[in-house]
Amino acid sequence: MRIGIIGAGQLGQMLGLAARDLDIECCFLDPSVAPPAATCGEVIQRPFDDADALARMADGCDVITYEFENVPVAALRQIAGRVPVYPPPEALRLAQDRLDEKRLFDELDIPLPPYHAIDSRDDMEAAAATLGLPMVVKTRRLGYDGKGQFVVTSIDNVTAAWNALGSQPLIAEQWVDFDYEVSTIGVRNAAGDVRVYPLTHNVHEHGILRTSCSPVDDATLSRKASDYAHRLLDHLDYVGVLALELFVKGENLLANEFAPRVHNSGHWTIEGAVTSQFENHLRAVLGLPLGTTDARGHAGMINLIGEIPDAARNLADGRLHDYGKEPRPGRKLGHITVVADTAARRDALVDKIDKTVT
Numbered sequence: 001m002r003i004g005i006i007g008a009g010q011l012g013q014m015l016g017l018a019a020r021d022l023d024i025e026c027c028f029l030d031p032s033v034a035p036p037a038a039t040c041g042e043v044i045q046r047p048f049d050d051a052d053a054l055a056r057m058a059d060g061c062d063v064i065t066y067e068f069e070n071v072p073v074a075a076l077r078q079i080a081g082r083v084p085v086y087p088p089p090e091a092l093r094l095a096q097d098r099l100d101e102k103r104l105f106d107e108l109d110i111p112l113p114p115y116h117a118i119d120s121r122d123d124m125e126a127a128a129a130t131l132g133l134p135m136v137v138k139t140r141r142l143g144y145d146g147k148g149q150f151v152v153t154s155i156d157n158v159t160a161a162w163n164a165l166g167s168q169p170l171i172a173e174q175w176v177d178f179d180y181e182v183s184t185i186g187v188r189n190a191a192g193d194v195r196v197y198p199l200t201h202n203v204h205e206h207g208i209l210r211t212s213c214s215p216v217d218d219a220t221l222s223r224k225a226s227d228y229a230h231r232l233l234d235h236l237d238y239v240g241v242l243a244l245e246l247f248v249k250g251e252n253l254l255a256n257e258f259a260p261r262v263h264n265s266g267h268w269t270i271e272g273a274v275t276s277q278f279e280n281h282l283r284a285v286l287g288l289p290l291g292t293t294d295a296r297g298h299a300g301m302i303n304l305i306g307e308i309p310d311a312a313r314n315l316a317d318g319r320l321h322d323y324g325k326e327p328r329p330g331r332k333l334g335h336i337t338v339v340a341d342t343a344a345r346r347d348a349l350v351d352k353i354d355k356t357v358t
Contacts, residue, residue, distance in 0.1 A: 001286055002027060004061035004083075006048055006076075008037035010323040010332065011067035011262050014270070016040025018278035024286070027061060029053055036323045049075040058082040065240060065285050067261055069095055070142060086190075086239040086285040087260045094236075095260045098140045098171045105255045108231045112255040113247070118170035121162045127172035128158060134175040137161045139168055149207070151175075176254060178247035182216060183265040184225035185277055187241045187293070188233040189284040195293040196226045197273060200265050202245075208330065211350055212265045213300045214272065217343065224253050232258060241266070241281040264303070264332070271319055271337045272299025298343045300350035304334040304357060312336060312357045317349050 001024050005012050008030035016026045016037050026041035029048060037043065046053035049072040057064060058079040065086055066076070073096070076089040094100045105112045116127035118137065128135060133155070139148035150161040152172075181204065186196040198215030199222045216222060229244050236242075243263030245256040266277040275283075275291025283290050304312060307327045312320055318336040325333050336353055340346035 001025070002061045003282065003286065004029065004057035004064040005037070005067055006030075006057075006064065006071050007067035008032065008035035008043050009067060010036045010325070010334075012037035013040055013323060014267075014276075014278045014321075015065075015067060015262065015282065018276060019282055022279065022282060022288075024282060027057060029057055036325060039324065048072060051075075051078065054079050055082075063285050065281070066092070069259060069261065084285070087242070088237060088239065091236045091238055091242075091260045095258055096141055098138060098257070099169070101257060102171070104232075104235075108228075108235055110228045110231060110255045111253065113176050114174040116172045118166075118172055121158070121166065124152075124158050124162050124166070124170075124172070125155075128152060128155060131172060131174040136173045136175060137165060138171055138173065139165055140171050141168070176247050176249065178249050178254070180248050181245065181256070182221065182225065182248055182253070183212075183243050183245045183263065184229045185241060185243045185263060185266045185269075186226075186229035186233050187277070187280040187284050187290060188238045189290055190239050190287060192234070193290055194230055194233055195280065195290050196229050197266065197269060197277065197293045198222070198295050199225050200268070202265050206330075208305055208332070209264050209303055210305075211300065211302050211354060212268055213298075213343075213346060213350060214268055215295050215298070220251050221248060221253060228253070228255065240284050241277050265301075267321070267335050268299040268301040268337055268339075269293075270321070272296055272339045297339045297341055298346040300338045300340075300346045302336045302350060302354050302357065303332055304336065305332055306330060308333050309357050315353060315356070318353055 004027050006029045008028035013036040019026045028037045028043045044053045063084045073093045134153045137150045181202045183200050188194045200212050200214040203211045241262045243259040247254040269276040274294050306329050318338045322334045338349040
């Protein structure tokens with residue numbers, strides 16, 4: 001079997017490595033020179049919306065998938081009639097617009113912080129009056145890893161927020177004084193079979209994921225998160241892996257956003273789960289039986305951002321994944337995974353490694 005993957009970054013690379021274990025051939029579409037996934041298969045070096053390149057992939061592959069959200073939906077719809085495209089383009093469309101995404105959460109009764117659409121400076125002031133301050137103003141499209149955001153802490157900040165972001169549609173969200181952040185990762189195939197991975201506790205620095213630890217030892221939160229993931233997967237008639245990011249406030253969960261793809265907070269599944277999120281994504285989109293999502297123990301992951309120091313290559317504990325990317329401030333270059341018999345041992349390892357590599 002041959003799978004076409006739009007995007008050849010580190011997520012594409014990890015999909016490609018999982019595909020090798022399943023004896024599946026990969027072909028990638030990416031305009032970058034020597035992207036990470038080039039080690040795993042042919043890369044068609046053309047823009048993501050290049051009609052000829054997409055047609056070539058459609059003709060030569062059994063199924064098409066993608067590894068990031070900013071793929072043009074229209075480009076996927078061009079080829080959806082010629083070859084199966086998973087996850088479905090409609091799921092991607094909803095994830096690309098934060099307002100549509102939040103309306104979807106409302107429709108599915110998935111709790112979320114109050115929000116307000118912003119199309120003018122007056123809307124910004126109305127949002128501040130309705131939601132209260134502080135509030136977080138975000139671009140409706142294209143923001144990631146903390147980009148495209150502005151925290152409005154006083155009415156005096158409204159003008160600054162509008163000047164910084166107001167050239168495009170925006171959304172304001174009520175500030176959530178959350179306890180911590182989690183993500184739930186689920187996978188669904190075309191037959192409607194669903195598996196959900198153990199809940200993951202995430203820590204961000206400067207808007208970028210720093211560490212993830214799983215499982216979270218809270219049955220109530222895990223049950224709620226799994227229920228919300230099921231609602232999304234079934235409503236969207238979804239095929240593939242989906243990640244839902246949530247805020248924890250006491251015994252309640254509030255949805256932040258969902259990603260229609262394999263996810264950074266699920267990298268621990270490569271060593272820490274019976275079947276990784278990458279293998280299960282491939283299984284789902286290719287119509288193969290889903291693998292079990294049980295944890296192998298207590299897993300943790302540390303992102304390597306900006307550089308991979310020598311200390312990361314000489315660890316007594318942990319598995320280094322080097323994406324082969326050029327160092328750059330704020331860029332995810334690799335990650336380290338640990339798996340332990342207890343949560344305490346895992347947490348100690350994550351803390352030790354995190355301090356060693358920073």
